[in-house]
Amino acid sequence: DAGITQSPRHKVTETGTPVTLRCHQTENHRYMYWYRQDPGHGLRLIHYSYGVKDTDKGEVSDGYSVSRSKTEDFLLTLESATSSQTSVYFCAISESTSGFYEQYFGPGTRLTVT
Amino acid sequence: KNQVEQSPQSLIILEGKNCTLQCNYTVSPFSNLRWYKQDTGRGPVSLTIMTFSENTKSNGRYTATLDADTKQSSLHITASQLSDSASYICVVSSQAGTALIFGKGTTLSVSS
Numbered sequence: 001d002a003g004i005t006q007s008p009r010h011k012v013t014e015t016g017t018p019v020t021l022r023c024h025q026t027e028n029h030r031y032m033y034w035y036r037q038d039p040g041h042g043l044r045l046i047h048y049s050y051g052v053k054d055t056d057k058g059e060v061s062d063g064y065s066v067s068r069s070k071t072e073d074f075l076l077t078l079e080s081a082t083s084s085q086t087s088v089y090f091c092a093i094s095e096s097t098s099g100f101y102e103q104y105f106g107p108g109t110r111l112t113v114t
Numbered sequence: 115k116n117q118v119e120q121s122p123q124s125l126i127i128l129e130g131k132n133c134t135l136q137c138n139y140t141v142s143p144f145s146n147l148r149w150y151k152q153d154t155g156r157g158p159v160s161l162t163i164m165t166f167s168e169n170t171k172s173n174g175r176y177t178a179t180l181d182a183d184t185k186q187s188s189l190h191i192t193a194s195q196l197s198d199s200a201s202y203i204c205v206v207s208s209q210a211g212t213a214l215i216f217g218k219g220t221t222l223s224v225s226s
Binding site for chain 1 (some may be wrong): 158
């Protein structure tokens with residue numbers, strides 16, 4: 001998985017509780033992304049980062065926030081988890097966004113909100 | 115609206131047989147098209163990336179084709195193996211940037 005780890009790998013939480021997912025990379029890539037994958041949908045971008053402390057919203061950002069204080073770590077926070085946020089979350093990294101940049105994906109975190 | 119449609123949704127084939135997966139897209143402007151393989155419980159892994167000017171690209175037993183005029187792509191798998199059982203995802207980049215549009219994937223099951 002291209003030097004990308006995600007933690008936790010599985011989590012069950014209750015509605016209304018805050019949840020933080022962590023993505024850690026050892027590739028020193030500039031760009032990091034958070035996606036969610038749900039049945040009947042393609043992967044959808046939540047937020048991405050183009051550098052330390054530089055982030056932007058994706059297609060489905062409502063209810064999520066992110067932070068990147070170090071190149072290697074990108075955190076995704078669900079401020080008050082809802083059942084609709086039950087999903088598999090993937091982190092991805094890329095070195096660039098120009099030309100043929102490759103996005104490498106982490107192993108995923110399965111989150112269940114009860 | 116930018117969309118990527120894949121067919122069939124699922125497919126079952128016998129080990130050793132060939133198969134072809136289809137992808138149609140309505141993405142503009144078009145930068146490149148990618149095919150990813152996603153094993154169960156894992157993240158997607160890139161198989162091929164093709165630009166507007168490329169119409170065929172191979173990666174071992176995987177061959178992708180692209181017809182930019184009709185906005186169609188296919189992924190052909192030759193001499194399938196049990197390890198080919200996975201979801202295959204077509205992804206189109208609308209620009210050299212963060213805008214990737216993912217298809218829902220085709221689930222391939224290879225049986226012995």
